[in-house]
Amino acid sequence: MPETGPRTPDPRGQDQPRVTSSAIPAAELPVGGGSAVTPVQDAPAHPTPDDRDTPAAGGPAHAGTASKRARKAKSRERHSPLFLWVKEVATVVLVAIVLSFLIKTFLFRAFYIPSESMVNTLDVNDRIFVNLLVPEPFALEHGDVVVFRDTQGWLVPMAEKEAGPFTWVQDGLTFIGLLPDNSEQHLVKRVIGLPGDRVVCCDAGGRLMVNGAPLDESYINPAEVPQARDFDVVVPAGKVWVMGDNRNHSADSRAHTDSNGGFVDIADIEGKAAVIAWPLNRVTALDNYADVFRDVPAPAGK
Known part of the structure; x- marks a missing residue:
């Protein structure tokens, strides 16, 4: 079999043929004798929740998309400045009523x-x-x-007052x-x-x-x-x-x-x-x- 290239000196004293990277296809690289390197193919990434809920172009909408959007809308509503302001005012009013009732009942009237x-x-x-x-x-x-x-x-007994609206x-x-x-x-x-x-x-x-x-x-x-x-x-x-x-x-x-x-x-x-x-x-x-x-x-x- 003819040599594929010039010989290089063998460290053990024997000449060995030199193999260039273009001489053997990657698929024919030997498996034994060390860490094998195999070609990596592009694999599809695991779908994220957003990917699962997003319909493909031209395909039917996922069943969870509408519910997720509704949850997001409610979350935005709960965190809106107006909602937070109303909630804060309602809390203050409720606390004031409770404190007033307790004070009126037990301390001052x-x-x-x-x-x-x-x-x-x-x-x-x-x-x-x-x-x-x-x-x-x-x-x-x-x-x-x-x-x-x-x-x-x-x-002196007072006449009963008429109840207004x-x-x-x-x-x-x-x-x-x-x-x-x-x-x-x-x-x-x-x-x-x-x-x-x-x-x-x-x-x-x-x-x-x-x-x-x-x-x-x-x-x-x-x-x-x-x-x-x-x-x-x-x-x-x-x-x-x-x-x-x-x-x-x-x-x-x-x-x-x-x-x-x-x-x-x-x-x-x-x-x-x-x-x-x-x-x-x-x-x-x-x-x-x-x-x-x-x-x-x-x-x-x-």
Whole structure:
């Protein structure tokens, strides 16, 4: 067999024929004697989800294409600025309603002042927040301004108001605490006598006396001199004696001695008025004037 090329020196001392790359086709390369290199054919890549869902040109649409596009549209809708803004506002409103209801139920409740019986401390149309933690778990004190339910018929019965188209909205907002209670079933007065106290009107100077100590009542409406109305009472257990700061215009314990002796049951007290919340030019914390009652001794027998 003729040689295919010039001989090259064999390292072992023998001449070997040199093979050029063009002499033997790739398919005829020997398999043994080392790492074989086989030709690599182009194989189709594994189809991706997008490839599977994409119909071939001119072929029928894949069944999952429509559903995937719908999911993508919903995802874009959920992440749109308008959707996110509406969701955020709805969350804030819901949290506010829940917090308002919890606060109104356990901490503070709003009330509306319809009369002048507490002028100048409270004006007509004032809105106040009442601390519901008084009288329980925190005890009442002399001078506290309290809101209580009218269970003794102090108020003149009011004609039932006709329900308007949005009455349910107002009632709902009042219930959760976002609107003050405008009902005619509550009164607001100042506590003068606590259980066991003896309250007398009046001394030679026209002053109230509690357990024998005269009171210089700096909270009374200074526009008028209070008209003296004689009484001498001892406050029973579980009750208080209350009076309005606008003495000449307050139908308080003095005017209702025929009903429960003029006393208010502590169980009927909703709470202690803590702050005027509206109007803004009258926002202030309410004082119980502890200095007025500083010299009042403990009731006899205590």
